[in-house]
Amino acid sequence: MPSLIYSPHFAMGFPGLRFLHPFDSYRARRAYHELAKLYGLPRDGGSMDVDGLSLRGPEGPVSDPQLQLVHSAEYLQTLRRSWVVAMAIEVWPFAFTPNAFLRWCLVTPMRWAVAGTLLTAREALRTGLAFSLTGGFHHAKPNRGEGFCLFNDIAYAIMALRQEGLAQRVLYIDLDAHQGNGVCAVFLHDPSVKLFDIYNGDTYPFDEEWARQRLDVSCPLECGSDGPLYLGILERELPIFLDCHSPADLVIYNAGNDVVCGDRLGGLNLSPDDVLRRDTLVVSQVRQRGLPLAFLPSGGYTRDSYLLITRTVQAALAAEKG
Numbered sequence: 001m002p003s004l005i006y007s008p009h010f011a012m013g014f015p016g017l018r019f020l021h022p023f024d025s026y027r028a029r030r031a032y033h034e035l036a037k038l039y040g041l042p043r044d045g046g047s048m049d050v051d052g053l054s055l056r057g058p059e060g061p062v063s064d065p066q067l068q069l070v071h072s073a074e075y076l077q078t079l080r081r082s083w084v085v086a087m088a089i090e091v092w093p094f095a096f097t098p099n100a101f102l103r104w105c106l107v108t109p110m111r112w113a114v115a116g117t118l119l120t121a122r123e124a125l126r127t128g129l130a131f132s133l134t135g136g137f138h139h140a141k142p143n144r145g146e147g148f149c150l151f152n153d154i155a156y157a158i159m160a161l162r163q164e165g166l167a168q169r170v171l172y173i174d175l176d177a178h179q180g181n182g183v184c185a186v187f188l189h190d191p192s193v194k195l196f197d198i199y200n201g202d203t204y205p206f207d208e209e210w211a212r213q214r215l216d217v218s219c220p221l222e223c224g225s226d227g228p229l230y231l232g233i234l235e236r237e238l239p240i241f242l243d244c245h246s247p248a249d250l251v252i253y254n255a256g257n258d259v260v261c262g263d264r265l266g267g268l269n270l271s272p273d274d275v276l277r278r279d280t281l282v283v284s285q286v287r288q289r290g291l292p293l294a295f296l297p298s299g300g301y302t303r304d305s306y307l308l309i310t311r312t313v314q315a316a317l318a319a320e321k322g
């Protein structure tokens, strides 16, 4: 029975943040409420098994000592300065905002999200397939937050599971429109985590050839690339990647839907149906091989980003039920 990971604590920001950054800070809640209607789940999350779905939520946010599995103590300390958070989130007025406010509306929800990602990975190991409705902060580096990412939840989950001896060989598939430079930074000298990345090569992150060099499969696309081109590359490359590096203990899928046409930051041109085909392809290819899959929604800057997530979850649950 697949797992769905949600907590009301995932809500980031405040009404009006949308005017400062294109991210929908209530996306997790919107996606959850859609799924709650479909599957008869309680409005505020919880822990229960209903209609072929295992609903779970993290018990609390991760602490600084926990985050030191990935991040330096010095970096974590600097988040007490508002300008550091403002730089990472790319919302410059936050530099002049009281830090307590930023902690409440951004930093603490992101700590909950990191805990949610670890829980998603754990649930994937338990049930075979788990979806988080937040997370996928693939730009955060050990000593620096950037690109709306303060903590690298992906690397944290991998390190925590490794420490517990639960997952040694991990495959990471990053199909967000932006290259996952933070994950590359954490595992720069650790080739045991295998990295697959299809991304817009003409947008942020710029001038980080070292990150692209770290990828095991690197597929940069031109700005404006469309669905047929994208899906053709994915259909060709993903099965080879999975076969080459199986067996693995866990697959983490960063499923940013900022690849969709009209997204303000992604710069690619997939239709909503292409996004669904992409996600369905990844889920089926991974599950056909009997590998546990943890899904993270990552980027997505259209008003309908939450609906793209719910469509993917719904389709994957239907496929699992057979």
Ligand SMILES: [Zn+2]
Residues within 6 Å of the ligand: 176, 177, 178, 256, 258, 299, 300
């Ligand atoms: Zn992105």
